[in-house]
Amino acid sequence: MEDKKINKNIEFTDIPEGTSTDIYANLKEKLEIVQQFPGVYCFKFILTGGLDKIEDLRKILPDEEFTEQASKTGKYVSITINKKVENADEVIAIYKQTAEIKGIMTL
Numbered sequence: 001m002e003d004k005k006i007n008k009n010i011e012f013t014d015i016p017e018g019t020s021t022d023i024y025a026n027l028k029e030k031l032e033i034v035q036q037f038p039g040v041y042c043f044k045f046i047l048t049g050g051l052d053k054i055e056d057l058r059k060i061l062p063d064e065e066f067t068e069q070a071s072k073t074g075k076y077v078s079i080t081i082n083k084k085v086e087n088a089d090e091v092i093a094i095y096k097q098t099a100e101i102k103g104i105m106t107l
Contacts, residue, residue: 024092024095024096027088027091027092027095028088028089028092031088031091031092032088035088035091037085037086037087037088038084038085038086038087039084039085040082040083040084040085041082041083041084041085041091042080042081042082043061043079043080043081043082043083043091043094043098043106044078044079044080044081044106044107045057045078045079045081045098045104045105045106045107046076046077046078046079046104046105046107047076047077047078047079047101047103047104047105048075048076048103049102049103053077053101053102053103053104054066054068054077054079056101057079057098057101057104060094060097060098061081061083061094064081064082064083065081065082066079066080066081067079067080067081
């Protein structure tokens with residue numbers, strides 16, 4: 001098995017475009033280039049629409065620690081979640097679930 005070396009100083013422009021028109025297939029390609037699996041993946045979200053949206057996110061990731069930061073105006077809340085994942089497919093499955101929450105932006 002080839003040992004992957006992860007470059008912690010990688011820039012967004014260093015990641016190839018991907019070969020698929022499917023956004024999740026492209027994301028999987030990119031994740032497998034820059035992320036070591038299994039490992040801890042940093043999910044970042046911005047939520048609008050109040051506390052009920054945070055609860056919707058907690059239903060998807062109930063056992064994870066959320067770091068919350070409200071915007072200066074209070075209209076948005078940024079959420080950071082560091083979760084141990086086994087592979088890129090697990091990351092994508094979480095993104096697909098969270099995409100169902102109205103008022104969520106994925107970073």
